[in-house]
Amino acid sequence: MPSFVSGLALWPLITVVELAISVVALIYIPRGRKPTAAMAWLLLIFLTPFVGLALYLLIGNFRLPRKRRAAQERATAAIAERADAGALTVGGDETNVPRWLQRVTHQNTSLTALPMVGGSRAQLLEDYQGSIDAMAEAIDEARDYVHIQFYIVAWDHTTRGFFAAMERAVQRGVTVRFLADHIASRRIPGAKDTFAELDRMGVQWSWMLPVRPLKGQYQRPDLRNHRKLVVIDGTHAFIGSQNLISRDYNAAKNIKRGLQWQELVACLDGPVVAQVDAVFHSDWYFETGEVLGDSERVEAAALTTVDGDLQCQMVPSGPAYETEVNLRLFLALIHGAHERVIITSPYFVPNEAMIYAITSACQRGLEVQLFVSELGDQGTVYHAQRSYYETLLRAGVRIFLYPAPYILHSKHVSIDDDIAVIGSSNMDIRSFTLNAEMSLVVRGASFVSQMREVEQRYRDAGRELTLDEWMSEPARSRFLDGVFRLTSALT
Numbered sequence: 001m002p003s004f005v006s007g008l009a010l011w012p013l014i015t016v017v018e019l020a021i022s023v024v025a026l027i028y029i030p031r032g033r034k035p036t037a038a039m040a041w042l043l044l045i046f047l048t049p050f051v052g053l054a055l056y057l058l059i060g061n062f063r064l065p066r067k068r069r070a071a072q073e074r075a076t077a078a079i080a081e082r083a084d085a086g087a088l089t090v091g092g093d094e095t096n097v098p099r100w101l102q103r104v105t106h107q108n109t110s111l112t113a114l115p116m117v118g119g120s121r122a123q124l125l126e127d128y129q130g131s132i133d134a135m136a137e138a139i140d141e142a143r144d145y146v147h148i149q150f151y152i153v154a155w156d157h158t159t160r161g162f163f164a165a166m167e168r169a170v171q172r173g174v175t176v177r178f179l180a181d182h183i184a185s186r187r188i189p190g191a192k193d194t195f196a197e198l199d200r201m202g203v204q205w206s207w208m209l210p211v212r213p214l215k216g217q218y219q220r221p222d223l224r225n226h227r228k229l230v231v232i233d234g235t236h237a238f239i240g241s242q243n244l245i246s247r248d249y250n251a252a253k254n255i256k257r258g259l260q261w262q263e264l265v266a267c268l269d270g271p272v273v274a275q276v277d278a279v280f281h282s283d284w285y286f287e288t289g290e291v292l293g294d295s296e297r298v299e300a301a302a303l304t305t306v307d308g309d310l311q312c313q314m315v316p317s318g319p320a321y322e323t324e325v326n327l328r329l330f331l332a333l334i335h336g337a338h339e340r341v342i343i344t345s346p347y348f349v350p351n352e353a354m355i356y357a358i359t360s361a362c363q364r365g366l367e368v369q370l371f372v373s374e375l376g377d378q379g380t381v382y383h384a385q386r387s388y389y390e391t392l393l394r395a396g397v398r399i400f401l402y403p404a405p406y407i408l409h410s411k412h413v414s415i416d417d418d419i420a421v422i423g424s425s426n427m428d429i430r431s432f433t434l435n436a437e438m439s440l441v442v443r444g445a446s447f448v449s450q451m452r453e454v455e456q457r458y459r460d461a462g463r464e465l466t467l468d469e470w471m472s473e474p475a476r477s478r479f480l481d482g483v484f485r486l487t488s489a490l491t
Contacts, residue, residue, distance in 0.1 A: 022046055033062075036352065040486060062433055064209075064219050064319045068286065072320035075282040080113035082278075097311065097443065100336040101419065107332060108315045108441070111325045114278065120270030121308035122442060124422075124450045126457075128247045129158060131238070131265040136165035138232045138267075142174045147231040147280040149179040149208075151224065151424070152243035155194040159244050167201040177292075178205035179283055181225050182212075189250050206287045209436075223319050225283065226424050226435040229276055237276040239423060239440055240265035241346075241411045257405065259377060264344075264410035264454060266422050266440065268312075275314035279438055282316070310444035317425065318436030326425045326439050327432040331357050333415050333441075340367040342414045342455055345427035346407060348372055349384045349488050354427070359395035367398075371458050373408045374401040380484045381428070386477070387485035393467040402462045414455070418445045429488055 022045065029045075030038040044055065063069065097105070097116070105116040125131040139146050139162070146169055155163055166176050178198060185191060185207075198205045208225035210217045230238040242263035248254045249261065268276065281292050317325035334341050334357040341361050348370065350358070362368050370392065376382025389399060402408035412422040423439035425431045442448075 022049065034351070043486075062220065062223070062319060064223060068219070069320050069322070071286050072282070075285060076113045079278055079282075083109075083113060083115055101443065104329070104332040104336060105313055105441070108313055108325070108329060111321065111323065111328070112314075112316055114275050114314050114316075116311050116313040116441070116443075117271040117275065118311045119308050120268060120272040120310045120312045122269075122272075122310055122312070122447050122450075123267045124447075124454060125238075125240075125265040125267055126263075126454060128242070128261065128263055131240075131242055131263065132159060132162050132244070134265075134267060135230050135238050136162045138230070138236050138238070139165040139169050139176075141236075142169050142172075142232045144233050145175040145177070146233075147177050147229070147277060147284075148244075149225075149227055149229045149280055149283060150185075150244045151181045151226045151228060152184045152188060152245050152249070153178075153180045153194060154185075154188045154190060154245040154250055155197045156190070156246045156250055158246040162244060163197060163201070166198075166203055170202045176201075176203045177280075177284060178203050179208050179225075179280070179287065180205065182207035182210040183221065184224060188245065206284070208283060208287055210287075220434075222430075222434060224435050225318070226431065227279065227283070227316075227438045228424050229280060229438065231273060231277045231280055234277050235269065235273055237268040237273040238265055239268065239276060239438060241409050241424060254377065257375075259375070260406050261409045262402065262406045264412060264422065268440075270308045270310075270312075272310075272312035272314065272440070275312070276438075276440075279314060279316050283436075286320075310442055310447055312443075313441040315423075315439045315441060316437070317432075317439065319434060320436065324432045326437055327351070327354070329421070329439060329441070330354065330413065330427070333413065333419065333421065334358060334361055337361060337366055337415045339416045340369075340414075342367075342369045342371070343427060344371040344408065344410050344412050344455070344458070346373055346409045346411070347378070347381045347385065347426040347428045347430070348388070349381060349428035349430075349485075350388065351429055351432065355388065355391060358392065358397060362396035368396065369398045369400065369455075371400050371402060371408060371410075371455065371462075373406070374462065375404045375407065377407050380487065383477075383480045383484040384488040385428075387481035389465065389470050390467070393465070393470055399465040400459055400462050401465050402458055406461075408458070410454075412451060412454075414448055414451050416448075418448055419443050420448050420451050422451075 026042065029042055109115045125134060146166070169176050195205065209219065209223060211221050228240060228243060240263060242265050247260050285291055315325060315329050331353060358368060372385065392399060411424060411426055412420060414420045420442045421439050422442070423437065425437035425439050431437050
């Protein structure tokens with residue numbers, strides 16, 4: 001009886017605490033947060049105050065610590081100084097660029113300090129193993145340094161040639177630096193062996209955004225560095241969607257389902273390579289505190305064109321910036337399009353502004369297409385993505401499903417016939433807000449022509465989803481789609 005009475009006495013206290021949590025949440029959560037995200041957090045806390053509060057304290061802060069953001073500001077200022085001094089700006093004449101696109105590139109420059117440059121070349125690489133082999137061949141030509149950065153890295157049967165090329169480079173006296181995301185790469189099978197191999201070879205490496213509270217290194221655990229790049233001597237670079245790992249990601253669940261990742265990588269030459277290297281320089285500084293001494297080499301490379309016909313601009317983004325740089329880029333390009341918008345994204349979970357931009361493009365009479373995978377490798381994201389299909393199909397967006405057992409992991413956008421974006425950024429809330437990403441804007445009909453060929457191969461391989469087919473989806477699946485759409489707003 002006494003325990004029952006004491007239990008009853010606790011209920012008023014619990015009620016008061018729950019009410020206090022709700023009031024404090026109403027005051028603090030909406031500050032600086034988008035209404036949809038604020039509403040999602042408030043709903044979670046109102047329904048489950050203690051669980052909701054615990055989750056908010058763990059993952060509620062969508063910005064990196066102030067110290068890290070201050071470092072980004074210093075890096076951006078340094079990039080701006082180099083650009084003002086003439087480095088990173090060769091071939092940047094915009095007199096032949098449409099006025100609306102000039103405004104977009106100026107927006108990017110104001111946010112990242114990297115301007116549009118001309119005189120570059122780019123070649124698209126679709127073959128998974130072939131892309132890794134091409135990177136290894138380029139590393140074998142390195143004379144001074146190699147900079148490598150991947151979200152996920154593994155030493156396996158697919159990447160052994162790449163690792164061997166790094167070892168040969170070190171043996172020739174070439175400095176090889178490597179950055180890998182801490183959480184994403186550590187959870188891959190054989191991670192200890194992978195980084196022991198880097199140590200054995202003499203590669204200088206560091207984690208990106210490590211989560212090690214006992215060492216004073218902590219931020220929201222799901223704020224990750226998602227960038228992928230390789231730079232050789234400041235003259236050649238590779239960027240895109242592909243990680244440095246087996247095509248099935250060495251995951252038992254993927255192997256069981258027979259899943260294979262389909263990627264797209266761009267091989268770059270010319271002044272734009274200096275901008276790719278600037279991203280690496282910044283991230284290396286953030287993680288190690290070391291200001292690299294390769295700047296003279298990088299700037300010399302920036303002053304050497306390769307008779308390319310492309311104008312390019314690298315656009316880094318992420319939680320170290322004060323705003324969603326990549327989201328603003330994509331919105332501006334879609335609003336500026338005149339004829340067509342073609343989007344490829346493995347994880348398509350847009351915010352309200354993006355949905356309005358895409359559907360408005362249809363209403364203006366533009367051709368709008370979306371390429372996504374028929375299968376999903378992440379259940380929550382897959383269902384959240386599907387929740388937008390009806391809205392898109394009714395607006396006139398043509399949705400193409402890339403066939404099983406492949407996960408279409410490529411990330412690119414083409415606008416009209418002469419503008420494209422390729423990089424690491426998905427078209428989802430995570431890439432807009434939580435991940436450090438990199439997106440390369442390219443102006444040039446020759447490059448978009450390559451991308452058109454890739455897009456056609458997607459169409460040939462897959463099938464188009466129709467509204468009638470979609471409306472016949474079972475109610476259970478539609479229910480899950482709606483539930484995970486709500487949870488996707490918790491940023």
